[in-house]
């Protein structure tokens with residue numbers, strides 16, 4: 098399965114702003130198929146675990162607090178070359194550096210409130226998908 102999945106999270110600020118629909122429309126129109134989806138409010142501990150790779154970074158505590166501040170939508174997408182194509186679609190992590198037409202350019206407010214997460218490698222796509230979804234929740 099490696100190479101054809103990616104894990105995305107629509108983040109709390111984007112949810113509160115009513116951006117689930119427009120963001121999902123752009124992603125599905127770009128050819129990504131929803132394999133699994135759920136709305137969940139992460140605990141502090143779950144957000145710490147999900148972002149544990151950033152534990153040593155100065156923004157870690159703020160990131161964990163923000164990502165557990167309200168419900169998120171986690172989605173596992175399928176498409177050939179999913180990780181790379183999805184990162185192209187969402188744009189630079191920092192919306193001020195994201196290209197016109199990318200999701201972060203259109204819907205993000207700041208580096209922290211950057212609307213969506215996307216896996217950064219095939220290996221992490223598997224780890225992150227396993228974090229949110231049991232096998233029986235994937236179609």
Ligand code: CMP
Nearest residue numbers: 151156160190208209210211213214215
């Ligand atoms: P995401 O794709 O979810 O992966 C890690 C997140 O950390 C990233 O999006 C940003 O929201 C956040 N992040 C990365 N770098 C910084 C930074 N320098 N300052 C604040 N937040 C950051």
